[in-house]
Every structure is written in C-alpha cells, then in structure tokens.
Amino acid sequence: MFKTLKRWWKYLTAKLNASFNEKADPKVQLEQAITEAQEQHRRLKEQAANVIANQKQAEMRLNRVMAEYEKLNMNARQALLMADDAAKAGDDKKAAEFQQAAEAFANRLIAVEREVEETKSLVLQASQAAEQAKAAVQQNATALQAKLAERQKLLSQLDQAKMQEEMNKAMATLSETVGEDVPTFEEVRAKIEARYARAKGAAELTEASVESRMLEIEQASINTEAQARLAQIRSELGLAPSEEEGAALLEAAEQLKTPEGTPESQAASQPAEGSA
Numbered sequence: 001m002f003k004t005l006k007r008w009w010k011y012l013t014a015k016l017n018a019s020f021n022e023k024a025d026p027k028v029q030l031e032q033a034i035t036e037a038q039e040q041h042r043r044l045k046e047q048a049a050n051v052i053a054n055q056k057q058a059e060m061r062l063n064r065v066m067a068e069y070e071k072l073n074m075n076a077r078q079a080l081l082m083a084d085d086a087a088k089a090g091d092d093k094k095a096a097e098f099q100q101a102a103e104a105f106a107n108r109l110i111a112v113e114r115e116v117e118e119t120k121s122l123v124l125q126a127s128q129a130a131e132q133a134k135a136a137v138q139q140n141a142t143a144l145q146a147k148l149a150e151r152q153k154l155l156s157q158l159d160q161a162k163m164q165e166e167m168n169k170a171m172a173t174l175s176e177t178v179g180e181d182v183p184t185f186e187e188v189r190a191k192i193e194a195r196y197a198r199a200k201g202a203a204e205l206t207e208a209s210v211e212s213r214m215l216e217i218e219q220a221s222i223n224t225e226a227q228a229r230l231a232q233i234r235s236e237l238g239l240a241p242s243e244e245e246g247a248a249l250l251e252a253a254e255q256l257k258t259p260e261g262t263p264e265s266q267a268a269s270q271p272a273e274g275s276a
Helices: 002-023 026-088 092-175 185-207 210-237 243-256 263-275
Strands: none
Touching: 026 092
C-alpha cells in the first residue's frame, strides 16, 4: 500500500511539474535562473571571504608566535650571559638563578618552536585554500557574466519566437477556417472575384445596348455644336477655319447621318414608294 501511494505521489509530482513547465513563462523562468545564479555567486564570495579571513588570522598568529620566539631566544641568551658573568664574579647563587632562568626560557623556546612549525603549516594550508577560493570566485564570476550576456540573447530569441508564432497564427487564419461566422481569405477572394466578373459582364452588355449608342450620338451632337460655335467665332474674327476643325465637322456630320437599313431610313422610304 505504501509503495503504491509513493508511486502515485511521484507520478502526480512529475505530471504537475510537466504541466507547470509547459504553462510557465520562459522569460520569468530565465529571470529566476539568473537570480539564483547571482545568489549562488554571492554565497560563494562569502565563503571565499571566510577562507581568506582564516588565512589572514593564521598569518597574524604566525607573526605573533615568531615575535615571541625571537623574544624568548634573546632572553635565553641574555640569561646565559648573565649566569656566566655571575660565575666569573664568584657569585654562585646568582649564577645558579640565571642558569635556571635560562633553562626556563629554553623550555619555553622549544614549545614555541613547535607552535611556529604548526602555525606555518596552517598558514600554508590557509594560503592554498584562499587561492582556490579566489580562483573559484573568479571562475564563477566569468560564468555569471557569460550567463548575463546569454540572457540578452535568449530574451531576443524569445521575442523573435513570439513574433514568429503570431505570424504563423495570422497566416493560418488566412488559409484555415477560424469559426462558423468568420470566412477564410480564400472564400472572401472568391466572392470578390465573382462580383467583379458579374460587374464586368454587365458593363459589356451595357456598352452593346441601344442606350449606349444613343449616348454616343448625343455626345457627337454636343461636339458638333461646339465645333460649329468655334467656326462661327473664327468667321466673326475673320479667321479661316483650321484643317483639324474642318475634318472634325465633317466627321461629326457623318456621325449624325442615319445609316441606310436602319428603322429611320426605312420609315422615310415607305412614303416615296407609295406615291410612285
């Protein structure tokens, strides 16, 4: 039972994680990753600072022990000299006291020598650890800078991806049916082309009709009147009509004549035949 519940829990956790990663905004996740990297770098710097502080403390302790060692060495030498002077002066009591003091300094000197060696070893280890910490901080700083530079690239790629996705949706809308109430681009184009074709066909029929011929005759009459008025004005001014005006007048007159075979000509010819 416990194993079954554990498996179900792992399954639900994996499913929720997959759903979360699918719906999460990559831009927000990228900022979270950068923030976490910056936080790790800050913690690494704090640890490196502690290591370097230990090195400095070890160095200060070594300097202090070395100073004590030098002082003990000088005191031991001084005690021996004073013991020798007292022995030469015949003062055996002082000579013995100075000798005991020299031995005490020597014992302390031996202990300090051991402490010096131990402190040197600690300083060496602390120095190595400090160098490693500095190198780690520098390496992590370089990696962080690379991530920060890559963030701008990734954000640019993310914006481009979003724009491309919107363009893909727009293009898909032009060629696919979005819904029952929304026509496709192909359907709208076919509708417009059909309407344009019908309009062109109707225009061609209109151009071939009697009304269109009547409009042409009316227009020709207007042009003839205009040419006649220009000829009158030229005559009043004593100007001879130009060749172009004469040709235009002749052409307009020809257009105003009723062609043979038309209903008007047939109507005009019927009375003549009856009278004959």
